[in-house]
Structure formats: C-alpha cells, structure tokens
Amino acid sequence: MTIDESKALKKNTRVYWRGDAGDSGLVTETSWDAVTIAGNNGKVARVQQGDRRERERTPTKPRTG
Secondary structure, X not given: OXXXXXXXXXXXXXXXXXXXXXXXXXXXXXXXXXXXXXXXXXOEEEEEHHHXXXXXXXXXXXXXX
C-alpha cells in the first residue's frame, strides 16, 4: 500500500498483511499520521503511514490453514 492509499483508509476498511487472506484486520481508528487495526488474531496495532507498505486492501494470496 502506498502512502496515498494508506491516507485514504477509512474506519471499518479490511486490510491484509502482505496480501494474505488469512491474516487480516479492520481499521478501527484513523488519524492524520496513523491507523489502528484490530486483527483477526485478536491483536490491535497502531500503524504509522510509512509502515503500511506490507498491508493491502485486497487479498493477493489465498487463505491458508
């Protein structure tokens, strides 16, 4: 995800770690410099805009496991 794409994220948008359909989360909060993501694994992360390169808005890999 580019910085411009990450800035456009809205609350309740699903994002995928490295495009993996089995490793996703929902954006729960947004601010000018970061988003908070509640992962499907139960973890919550606050991610700065420059650190979103490994997240995608759509899965590019099939769900594993």
